[in-house]
């Protein structure tokens with residue numbers, strides 16, 4: 001990722017943080033709308049789950065540019081997701097939902113450059129998680 005892309009992700013994420021509870025509610029509503037079958041995999045309180053998701057995303061956004069520091073934690077997260085029953089294709093659904101949530105929260109601030117920077121960010125994290133999941137299975 002370029003420094004410009006990192007700056008775009010940071011700036012747009014700063015606009016999501018003050019509304020993160022709402023953003024998380026929107027996120028899961030859309031996720032279960034696109035794939036109702038995923039509902040059964042979530043066994044904890046959804047408010048708590050929403051906070052965990054936003055907090056994990058916050059750590060990743062803060063760590064862009066020094067991503068090597070968090071690779072081991074992201075790999076562990078990917079391996080835990082195998083136990084949660086998450087398949088590779090679910091990462092595509094979550095990626096779509098993340099972009100949808102950002103678009104709806106950021107509105108005009110969600111420019112094509114901001115979108116591209118988020119695609120890079122999510123792809124980086126999701127690929128690291130999926131690869132760790134695969135090596136755990138092997």
Ligand code: HEM
Pocket residue numbers: 038041042043044045049052053056057077080081084086090091092094125126129
């Ligand atoms: C960037 C990608 C993702 C991030 C940052 C993320 C973050 C998290 C975090 C922080 C937790 C809390 C538990 C833990 O730390 O192990 C969690 C649990 C979970 N995540 Fe993810 N996740 C991601 C991708 C996905 C995907 C693609 C799915 C598929 C629907 C998913 C479904 C779940 C489920 C089912 C749980 C367990 C909930 C429970 O125990 O009730 N996550 N995730």
